[in-house]
Amino acid sequence: MEGHEKTKDKLYIGIDLGTSRSAFVSSNGTRQWIDSYVGWPKDFISAKVLGRDILFGAEALENRLSLDIFRPLERGVIKEGTEKNEEAVKELIRHLLLMAKPDEGQRIYAVVGVPASSLKVNKLAIRKAVSDSVDSMMVVSEPFAVAYGLNLLNNALIIDIGAGTVDFCIMRGAMPEEGDQKTILTAGDYVDEQLFGSLKEKYPESAFNINMVRRVKETHSFVGKAAGKIEVMLPIHGKPVSHDITDEIKKACESILPPIIDTTIDLIAGFDPEFQAKVKENIFIAGGGSLIKGISDYIRDGLKDFGRCKVHCVDDPLYAGANGAYQLAVDMPEKYWEQI
Amino acid sequence: MKDRARGLKKKIHADLLDENLRIIGSAPLQKRGRGIASIVKVAALILLSISSLLFIANDLNPEIDGVNLSTPQLAPNHNDRGGRAYSPAEFANMADMIDRTKMPVRKALGFGIKTIVLDAGHGGDDPGAIGRLGTKEKDITLDIAQRLKERLTRKDYNVLMTRKGDESLTLSQRVEFANANKADLFISLHVNYLPLTEIDIVETYYFGPSTDPKVLRLAAYENRGSDYGMGDYEDVIKRIGATMKFQESKAIAASIQKSLFSNIRKKKEDIQDFGVKRAPFVVLLGANAPGALVEIACLSNSQEEKRLNDAAYRDNIAKYIEDGIINYLKTGR
Numbered sequence: 001m002e003g004h005e006k007t008k009d010k011l012y013i014g015i016d017l018g019t020s021r022s023a024f025v026s027s028n029g030t031r032q033w034i035d036s037y038v039g040w041p042k043d044f045i046s047a048k049v050l051g052r053d054i055l056f057g058a059e060a061l062e063n064r065l066s067l068d069i070f071r072p073l074e075r076g077v078i079k080e081g082t083e084k085n086e087e088a089v090k091e092l093i094r095h096l097l098l099m100a101k102p103d104e105g106q107r108i109y110a111v112v113g114v115p116a117s118s119l120k121v122n123k124l125a126i127r128k129a130v131s132d133s134v135d136s137m138m139v140v141s142e143p144f145a146v147a148y149g150l151n152l153l154n155n156a157l158i159i160d161i162g163a164g165t166v167d168f169c170i171m172r173g174a175m176p177e178e179g180d181q182k183t184i185l186t187a188g189d190y191v192d193e194q195l196f197g198s199l200k201e202k203y204p205e206s207a208f209n210i211n212m213v214r215r216v217k218e219t220h221s222f223v224g225k226a227a228g229k230i231e232v233m234l235p236i237h238g239k240p241v242s243h244d245i246t247d248e249i250k251k252a253c254e255s256i257l258p259p260i261i262d263t264t265i266d267l268i269a270g271f272d273p274e275f276q277a278k279v280k281e282n283i284f285i286a287g288g289g290s291l292i293k294g295i296s297d298y299i300r301d302g303l304k305d306f307g308r309c310k311v312h313c314v315d316d317p318l319y320a321g322a323n324g325a326y327q328l329a330v331d332m333p334e335k336y337w338e339q340i
Numbered sequence: 341m342k343d344r345a346r347g348l349k350k351k352i353h354a355d356l357l358d359e360n361l362r363i364i365g366s367a368p369l370q371k372r373g374r375g376i377a378s379i380v381k382v383a384a385l386i387l388l389s390i391s392s393l394l395f396i397a398n399d400l401n402p403e404i405d406g407v408n409l410s411t412p413q414l415a416p417n418h419n420d421r422g423g424r425a426y427s428p429a430e431f432a433n434m435a436d437m438i439d440r441t442k443m444p445v446r447k448a449l450g451f452g453i454k455t456i457v458l459d460a461g462h463g464g465d466d467p468g469a470i471g472r473l474g475t476k477e478k479d480i481t482l483d484i485a486q487r488l489k490e491r492l493t494r495k496d497y498n499v500l501m502t503r504k505g506d507e508s509l510t511l512s513q514r515v516e517f518a519n520a521n522k523a524d525l526f527i528s529l530h531v532n533y534l535p536l537t538e539i540d541i542v543e544t545y546y547f548g549p550s551t552d553p554k555v556l557r558l559a560a561y562e563n564r565g566s567d568y569g570m571g572d573y574e575d576v577i578k579r580i581g582a583t584m585k586f587q588e589s590k591a592i593a594a595s596i597q598k599s600l601f602s603n604i605r606k607k608k609e610d611i612q613d614f615g616v617k618r619a620p621f622v623v624l625l626g627a628n629a630p631g632a633l634v635e636i637a638c639l640s641n642s643q644e645e646k647r648l649n650d651a652a653y654r655d656n657i658a659k660y661i662e663d664g665i666i667n668y669l670k671t672g673r
Contacts, residue, residue: 023456123468128365139363140356151345153345153349173348175351175352175355184465185466186465186467197474221378331353332353333353336354336357337359340361
C-alpha cells in the first residue's frame, strides 16, 4: 500500500476495534490485525519466563496459563465490571498504534469503528480509551466505515458479521441515521457457543475448549449444502480421534442467519420504496462472518420472497472496516480534525 | 456525477464531525427528520433537566409527598371520573386528607387497581443477557411473567402481558399496549448481568432522573431501539409533574424490592440488596400507569443461572413479586 506523501507530519489511521479481532490501516502503508486479547503476567515468575510486562493477541492466548488475560471488548463495547477492561482496551490501542510505526513527532489522527448501535456512553468510553494515544480522533459506525471504504454511499446495505455483533447499515446517500443502522448480538461468538454445546452433547468424552472450537469454525464454517464430510481430530482420553462435525457446524453457522435475514428485510422494507430494488442489488457482507462458505447464497435464498437480490461478500473482509475508517481519516478536512 | 459524489462526501464529513462533537458534548444538538432513538436520547436529556427539580423537590418534601395542587390536569385518564381532571379546589380538599403514611394517594383519589400489565423484557431477536450456560434473559422474563400472571389472575386482577411468546417488541409497542389497555399498574421484568463479578443482586427501579453512571448505562441499554418521536415526549413532559404516578411508582418499587430481597435472603444469604433506584427508563416513562422495572436476579452469577433454570425457583420469584404487589395494594407502602 502506498504511503500518504503529502502529510508526513501526520499519520492517518483507521482502526476497527472488534470483539475477537482488531485491525488498523495507516497512511504510512502499514496494516495489521491482531486477536483482541491483552494479558498481564500473573506473578513475578510468569513475568520472568515471558520476559515482558504485557502480551497481546495470539501470543497472549498461547501463554494464557501464565497470564491474567482479558478480551476486553464484548459485543463491540468495553466490558463493564472492572477497570482492567478499560486498561486492556487502552493497551490494545497503544499496541496497535505502535504496530503502525509512527515517526517520532508525527501527529496521529484516528478514526475508530464501533458497532452501529453503540450508545453514547459506549462511544465516550472508546474515545476515553483511545484519546491518550492519539492527537485527534473520531468514532464512526463500523458498517458505515465499510460502506465508505467501498464507495457504497447510496442504495446499498452492509452486513458486517463480527464475533460480538452483526452490524447493519443501509446507505441512502447521506450520513446514516440511527434508524438506518442496527446491531444484533448473535454473531461469531454465538456460533462458537452453539458449536461447543452441540459437540459436547454429541461427543461427551472428547476433550476440547472454546478456543479450539473457534479455530475449527474458522477453518470449516459453512451454511447450506455441505461440500463433503467435515472431520476433525480431537483427543479422547489423550488419544487423537477423528470426529464427524458436519451437521453440528452447519447448524451452528446457520443459527445466526434468521435474525440477519429478518433485520435485512426490516431495513429494506423501511427504505424508500422507489429505490428498494436498487438496495436489493447491493447487499454486501463484511467481517469475519463473510468467510462462512455459502453465506451469500444462503442469505440471497432467504430473501427470495422479496424479489431479486444480489448478495456479495466484500474482498478483504478482515480489513474492510479499518480500510473504510482510514479512508474517512484521510478524506476528513484538516480544519475538522482541529475541532475535535 | 463526480461533483455529486464529492458533494456527498463533503456532507458526510461535516455530519461525522457534528456527530462526534455531540458525543463529547461540544456541539448543539441537530434536529433530525428521522433517527428516533437519538431523539429519544435528546428527549431523555431534556426530561432529566426539566424533571430533576420537580422530582427532587417532591422527593424531599416529607409533608405533602403527593399531589401537586397547582396542576389539576393530573388525573390519569383511566380513573373512575371518566377522564375528567380534578379542579384545584377538589385537590385542595383532598390534600388535607392525604397523608402518605396513612392513605395512599390513589385510594384518596378513588383509583382502583383493576388491570395489571406485565412486561416480559426483551424477546424475539433480542435475547437480552445470556448466561454462561446459554440461559437467555428473554426466556426467564417470559416464564416468570406467565407465572405471575396466573397468580394475580387467581386474585381476580385483570392481568395482561405485553408479549405472550418469543416475539420482538419495541419499547413503544410495550407502552402503547399498556396505555391502550388502560393499565393501572405496569411491571417490567428483567434479569441483571454483571459480567466480571460473581455477586448476586436484586434491584428495582422506578422512573426518574439519575446521576449514577451505572444506572444511566443500564437505562441507555434498555432504552435502545425505542421509536418514540419528539411529539410523544412533549406530551409526556407536560405530564411529568404527574407526581401521583411518581409517588405510586416509588411505593410499588419499594414493596416489590422488599419482598424479593427478604424472601430470597431466607434461602440465599449472599444475595445483595441493591435497593430501589430511579432511572430514566423509557418504558416506565411512556406508560400512563405507575410502574416499576424489576431486575429479579443476576444471570452472570453462575449459581443463580442454574437456579433460574429450575421451574420451582422461578415460581418462587413470581410469588415474591406477587407478594410485593399485593402488599403495596393493601397498604400503599
